[in-house]
Amino acid sequence: MASDNEIEGGPGPSTSTAVESTGKKDKANKKRKKKHAEIEPYSSDDVLWRDVTALLGAEATSEAASKGTEWDAPIEWGAEVEVEMSELASNGKFFSMLLTGECIGKLSEPHPPWVIVVPFVLPGEKVKAKIHRHSKLHSFGSLIEILEPNTSLRDTTRVKCQYFGKCAGCQYQMLSYDHQLDVKRRVVVKAFQNFSNLAEGLVPEVLPAIASPMQYNYRTKITPHFDAPTGSRNDRKGKKKLKDVKELRIGFNEHGRRSVMDIEECPIATPVLNEALGPIISNVRRNIHTYKRGATLLLRDSLPIPANTANGAENTEVAVDAPTAEAQTHICVTDHKATIREAVGPMLFEYPAGSFFQNNNSVLVPLTSYVREAILNPPSSLPQTSPPTHLVDTYCGSGLFSITLSPHFEKIAGVEISEDSIRSAKHNAELNSIPEGKCLFFAGKAEAIFDSVKDFPPDQTVVVIDPPRKGCDEKFIEQLLTFRPKTLVYVSCNVHTQARDVGMIVERSNAGVGGGYMVESVRPFDLFPQTAHVESVAVLRLREE
Ligand SMILES: C[S@@+](CC[C@H](N)C(=O)[O-])C[C@H]1O[C@@H](n2cnc3c(N)ncnc32)[C@H](O)[C@@H]1O
Numbered sequence: 001m002a003s004d005n006e007i008e009g010g011p012g013p014s015t016s017t018a019v020e021s022t023g024k025k026d027k028a029n030k031k032r033k034k035k036h037a038e039i040e041p042y043s044s045d046d047v048l049w050r051d052v053t054a055l056l057g058a059e060a061t062s063e064a065a066s067k068g069t070e071w072d073a074p075i076e077w078g079a080e081v082e083v084e085m086s087e088l089a090s091n092g093k094f095f096s097m098l099l100t101g102e103c104i105g106k107l108s109e110p111h112p113p114w115v116i117v118v119p120f121v122l123p124g125e126k127v128k129a130k131i132h133r134h135s136k137l138h139s140f141g142s143l144i145e146i147l148e149p150n151t152s153l154r155d156t157t158r159v160k161c162q163y164f165g166k167c168a169g170c171q172y173q174m175l176s177y178d179h180q181l182d183v184k185r186r187v188v189v190k191a192f193q194n195f196s197n198l199a200e201g202l203v204p205e206v207l208p209a210i211a212s213p214m215q216y217n218y219r220t221k222i223t224p225h226f227d228a229p230t231g232s233r234n235d236r237k238g239k240k241k242l243k244d245v246k247e248l249r250i251g252f253n254e255h256g257r258r259s260v261m262d263i264e265e266c267p268i269a270t271p272v273l274n275e276a277l278g279p280i281i282s283n284v285r286r287n288i289h290t291y292k293r294g295a296t297l298l299l300r301d302s303l304p305i306p307a308n309t310a311n312g313a314e315n316t317e318v319a320v321d322a323p324t325a326e327a328q329t330h331i332c333v334t335d336h337k338a339t340i341r342e343a344v345g346p347m348l349f350e351y352p353a354g355s356f357f358q359n360n361n362s363v364l365v366p367l368t369s370y371v372r373e374a375i376l377n378p379p380s381s382l383p384q385t386s387p388p389t390h391l392v393d394t395y396c397g398s399g400l401f402s403i404t405l406s407p408h409f410e411k412i413a414g415v416e417i418s419e420d421s422i423r424s425a426k427h428n429a430e431l432n433s434i435p436e437g438k439c440l441f442f443a444g445k446a447e448a449i450f451d452s453v454k455d456f457p458p459d460q461t462v463v464v465i466d467p468p469r470k471g472c473d474e475k476f477i478e479q480l481l482t483f484r485p486k487t488l489v490y491v492s493c494n495v496h497t498q499a500r501d502v503g504m505i506v507e508r509s510n511a512g513v514g515g516g517y518m519v520e521s522v523r524p525f526d527l528f529p530q531t532a533h534v535e536s537v538a539v540l541r542l543r544e545e
Contacts, residue, residue: 039136042195042471042496048104050194051089052115052138055104060113064137073134074111080144083107083116085125088532090187090496101171101532104138116141119255120165122175124150132256142256153179160216160267167261168253170268170530181209181526184534188524191495191536196503202519209524210370214362218529219269220301220342221359224277226250226260226284227294248288250281250297268530270301276332300333300353301361302340344368344404347432351398351424358400360527367525367537368404371489374539375462376408378487379520383544388486390461392453394446394476399425399439401464401491406434411456414441415449447476450483459542461485471497474504481509488517488540495524495536502538515543 039045053061064070075081085105103121107114115138118129126148129141143165146154159173172180185206192203212218226248251263264281265274276299284297333340336354343349344364351357358364376387389410393402396414398421406412406429416422422443429439442452446467453461463485465472471494480488488505492498502519510516517540525535 042494042500045135047090047191047194047496048117048138049136050190051087051104052117052136055086055106055115056113056137061137064113069112070136071134073131073139074107074114075131075139077131077134079131080128081107081116081131081141082126082128082147083118083141085118085121085123085127087123088183088186089117090190102140114138118143120171120174121146122150122153124153140256162265163252163261163263166254167251167263168255169266171532173530177211177215177529180529181211181524184209184524184526187532187534188495188522188536191499192502192522195496195499196506197500198503198506198519202506204519204521207521207523209526210363210366212360212363212526212529213366214360215529216267217270217274218360218362219266219273220361221357222266222269222273222277222299223296224251224263224281224299225294225296228291248285250284268528269299270330272301272330272332273299276334280334298334298336298353300340302331302333302353303329303343304331305339305341305350344400347403347428349398349400349403349424349428350431351428352420355418355420355424356397358527363525363527364400364404367491367527368401370523370525370537371401371464371491372405372408374489374521374537375405375487378541382520382541385486386460388460388462390453390456392449392456392461392463392485393466394449394463395466395468396425396441396464397421397466399428399441401466402439402441403428403432403434405464406432406439410438412439413449413453413456414439415444415446415452416441417443417445419443445473445476447473447479450479453483456485458484459486462487462489464489464491465501466491467497467501469494469497472501477501477504477508481505484509484542486542488538490538490540491535492538493527493533493535495534498536498538502540505540509542517541518543 039049083105085103087104089102089104102117102119103123104115104117107116116129117138117140118127120143121127125146127146128144130144131139131141133140154174155176156174158176161167161170161173164170164173172183175183185208189206192198192206196203249260249262251261254261264278266277280297280299333353336352338353339350340353340357341348341350342357342361344361349357387408391402391405391409391412393399393412393414396402396416399414402412402414402425414425416425422441425441440452442449463480465488490498490502506517506519520539520541522536522538525537527533527535
């Protein structure tokens, strides 16, 4: 049996020496077991764990648990194994160190039930992988070779990026776009099955995913980064040992590693970002002496802002030698404090480059129109009531939903924790000539909004919920259930915490008297083609008594 090893790429714990006392060993074992026992609920690891146990089956999983062999990997660290892949896993975190969008398959007999997780491969493929990390009933392997490709899914001529298969950014470039949408729908289906805690009949069939109008060149923000060149970190005088500068790599994380890889282009990023990337990287290389440590660079696509209208700091525009026609009308901004301008349909948005805004402009009209239609045109099977008059936009950022939906409401209140974003939301209301007093924005925690909307009639109110990946705080859900708005639209960039929160809302609201919420629809949205990232929109309505 291989020894446990949770540290990616590490050699595993050393074997105990002859002089080590049994007590010490027991203590160490206990500590290790305790560490192993903790999979953070709703984390990427938890999502993968559900996929692993589903593939192994309940019997094999509980047998391993009762024998205490869940952590006894049946293969050595560094071993090469051949595996038939079964299913794409649901875990994923975009542009991060976490492994994303991998495929899972079972080790063949005579091995005990154990799953191998391999990136960049597809269901139905037979692959050779090298094991580099063990976890609970599964091990991670890096792809060595695809022995038998699944030619009905894989088409390598689709791949547009020279770094695909190494860079951590994209996972699905070899898949047709229709298949990518199917994969994302399946992730949402599994999220509600595994994390909502709702009986099957309470979640409607997940609708087909809505496509991004652009499948490449859509990403409006990229953040290449670099570590300090080797040798510079220990230089207490702060002078770089420039003999090491050749090792400087500026780009994105390598898949499954903690290292950065050089990037000269990113086909999912917009043309103006790609044109600026080379000059920006050369500039850093030339001036590396001025960096005390590593850094993250910001490249953000913006419309040019006419003088005197920018909200806040001056723009730092990157000069691109001879911009292509495509890039000409846009600029690349690199200063976190500078103002970005984007159009969403007829509405304009300005916000500081360093703050949150959705990173695929092409999908924002479909997304906001979908939310509008869900609110204003409930299915004909429901009792038809007059359209809502009030909107509460929680986690509102710089006002995307408030402002795009403003023509359809009498009164709107938005709440957001970032004061910068609230400043932008107020500015954006003015920029789009929304009558004064119609849209009010408050800086604070989402749950605080319910004190400010006491005059909103709950049966005429819609609450849009668009939280960060961790989902809503329980306090927010409690306050929401006390307020009892007629309609909820929950937009999410983490379908697993969305499923948890929706489950909680439905369960708790139906536990008391007076009718609770029902899930009317769940629909994935593709904001990030070529990647494993999934967004989803769930619509909930308060049942008539
Ligand atoms: C996914 S973004 C959505 C922003 C906006 N709805 C949009 O689409 O542009 C989530 C937002 O929630 C904000 N946020 C995070 N925690 C919060 C909290 N506890 N209360 C209110 N806002 C919060 C973040 O600053 C971020 O702007």
